[in-house]
Amino acid sequence: MNETSDKQKISTGQYSNAPNQSVFQGVLYTFHGGVHPEEHKKASSGRPIMPVFIPTEIIVSVQQHIGEAGRPCVAVGDHVDTGQIIAQADGYMSVAAHAPTSGTVTAIAPHPVPHPSGLPGLCIHIQPDGKNTWMARTPTDYHNTHPSTLRNLLRDMGVAGLGGAVFPTFIKLNPGKIKKVPTLLLNGGECEPWITCDDAIMREHAEGILQGAAVMRHLLQSNRVLVGIEDNKPEAIAAMSAATSQVDFPVEIVSIPTLYPSGGAKQMIKIITGKEVPSGGRSTDVGVAIFNVGTSLAVHRAINHGEPLISRVVTVTGNVGLPHNREVLIGTPINELLALAGGHPEPVTGSLMGGPMMGFELADTAAPVVKATNCILVKSGRLFPAPPPAMECIRCTRCADACPADLQPQELYWFSKSKHFDKAQQYSLFDCIECGCCSYVCPSHIPLVNYYRYAKSEISTLKSAERAANLARERFESRTARLERDQRERAERLAQKSAIKPTPDTDAAATIQAALARTQAQADEPKV
Numbered sequence: 001m002n003e004t005s006d007k008q009k010i011s012t013g014q015y016s017n018a019p020n021q022s023v024f025q026g027v028l029y030t031f032h033g034g035v036h037p038e039e040h041k042k043a044s045s046g047r048p049i050m051p052v053f054i055p056t057e058i059i060v061s062v063q064q065h066i067g068e069a070g071r072p073c074v075a076v077g078d079h080v081d082t083g084q085i086i087a088q089a090d091g092y093m094s095v096a097a098h099a100p101t102s103g104t105v106t107a108i109a110p111h112p113v114p115h116p117s118g119l120p121g122l123c124i125h126i127q128p129d130g131k132n133t134w135m136a137r138t139p140t141d142y143h144n145t146h147p148s149t150l151r152n153l154l155r156d157m158g159v160a161g162l163g164g165a166v167f168p169t170f171i172k173l174n175p176g177k178i179k180k181v182p183t184l185l186l187n188g189g190e191c192e193p194w195i196t197c198d199d200a201i202m203r204e205h206a207e208g209i210l211q212g213a214a215v216m217r218h219l220l221q222s223n224r225v226l227v228g229i230e231d232n233k234p235e236a237i238a239a240m241s242a243a244t245s246q247v248d249f250p251v252e253i254v255s256i257p258t259l260y261p262s263g264g265a266k267q268m269i270k271i272i273t274g275k276e277v278p279s280g281g282r283s284t285d286v287g288v289a290i291f292n293v294g295t296s297l298a299v300h301r302a303i304n305h306g307e308p309l310i311s312r313v314v315t316v317t318g319n320v321g322l323p324h325n326r327e328v329l330i331g332t333p334i335n336e337l338l339a340l341a342g343g344h345p346e347p348v349t350g351s352l353m354g355g356p357m358m359g360f361e362l363a364d365t366a367a368p369v370v371k372a373t374n375c376i377l378v379k380s381g382r383l384f385p386a387p388p389p390a391m392e393c394i395r396c397t398r399c400a401d402a403c404p405a406d407l408q409p410q411e412l413y414w415f416s417k418s419k420h421f422d423k424a425q426q427y428s429l430f431d432c433i434e435c436g437c438c439s440y441v442c443p444s445h446i447p448l449v450n451y452y453r454y455a456k457s458e459i460s461t462l463k464s465a466e467r468a469a470n471l472a473r474e475r476f477e478s479r480t481a482r483l484e485r486d487q488r489e490r491a492e493r494l495a496q497k498s499a500i501k502p503t504p505d506t507d508a509a510a511t512i513q514a515a516l517a518r519t520q521a522q523a524d525e526p527k528v
Contacts, residue, residue: 123368
């Protein structure tokens with residue numbers, strides 16, 4: 001566990017104003033690098049969360065999380081109720097998918113999905129019946145339920161991280177051999193420009209977020225609960241502070257300086273605790289479990305209300321007439337969501353899922369909203385002018401100064417471009433969080449993150465091929481050993497059968513040995 005030096009401490013905290021709750025008495029720390037891009041948050045943050053609507057068609061992708069895709073458990077023509085499982089968790093790192101509204105399954109087929117590759121994915125199509133008939137919903141008394149049962153319930157409720165990584169939540173809530181994780185940290189940083197969905201749910205659903213934290217605290221056996229929020233969200237800080245009086249455990253609301261990417265998991269842990277997650281390690285290695293505030297709200301709905309994850313709040317902003325946050329059913333076609341945003345004041349030059357730093361271009365707005373969809377950002381030539389042509393790297397090291405992971409981005413660029421993947425790994429390529437700070441400050445306008453993503457993909461492909469080759473070799477060697485063993489055992493059996501019965505003048509051991517030799521010679525003769 002590495003503690004940050006005193007030189008990196010920047011201020012003390014005093015942010016919880018609830019009478020019976022603890023106040024954050026520690027100090028805040030800094031992480032290396034970071035940038036201050038223009039925020040563009042006021043456009044969408046000034047309105048309440050708009051209500052959910054039922055689209056003309058629901059398209060639920062069976063792959064919405066890290067790990068194995070769900071396995072469809074319905075058939076074309078089936079009627080489904082709201083909240084019904086339509087794809088079961090398939091494998092350990094998997095969660096279920098559900099019908100976001102009642103209707104009829106019309107197809108189970110590939111369809112465009114929001115992914116950087118632009119490739120289609122298997123989806124379950126539902127024609128809504130307009131009734132929104134729910135399945136039976138049963139709250140769970142988590143205090144009197146075995147932790148393993150609770151985690152399995154969250155898996156079957158489809159709960160996955162809503163902060164970007166979409167990691168199955170039930171896995172993160174298993175402390176394993178360590179038995180407990182001392183600190184539970186809720187991430188309300190939301191440092192990416194334009195995006196305000198987390199800000200909105202903290203302002204409007206603060207108590208639900210903390211009720212979800214109560215469940216997670218119970219599962220992790222945490223004795224400390226922290227909520228980190230950037231200081232450009234004063235209303236969210238006030239709402240979360242007020243909600244601490246509604247729970248029966250101490251909660252510390254921590255206001256942190258606005259600096260991108262302070263909402264990154266490792267960066268927030270560093271800011272609030274001073275601890276550094278080791279390279280290739282997990283936050284639990286330093287005694288911290290970190291979850292997005294939206295994930296905590298989803299846990300609350302799943303456990304305390306029996307509602308699976310069938311919707312989430314999405315920011316719709318940029319080149320739209322009505323920037324806003326809206327509760328959106330998972331599986332809603334993005335083009336239908338955009339149709340409710342008041343048109344486009346300027347010609348559209350594309351759309352991003354996510355923000356301008358870490359988001360990606362949508363190849364087709366017919367793709368559905370998935371659990372990772374935190375923002376749809378519509379572009380125009382004025383808001384997002386085309387970048388100048390990339391030039392040669394001048395080794396100015398601005399990228400290294402800005403890198404929050406304290407890497408050497410210029411070296412990673414050269415290694416990735418020249419396909420020296422071993423060297424890239426030696427320079428901790430996989431510690432890169434792809435935040436885009438390096439690209440943002442690059443005077444040569446090099447799309448550095450694209451090179452890192454390419455290198456990571458190639459390395460993963462090579463490792464996958466190596467694992468397949470190793471598996472094939474192991475299978476071959478195992479088969480060869482088995483055939484040799486079978487041949488040897490067969491020869492021994494034949495030898496026993498053909499052995500000459502020894503006489504008083506004959507050495508029995510020698511007779512058996514001679515018979516074995518004859519049988520082995522016969523077995524070694526080439527077959528024609």
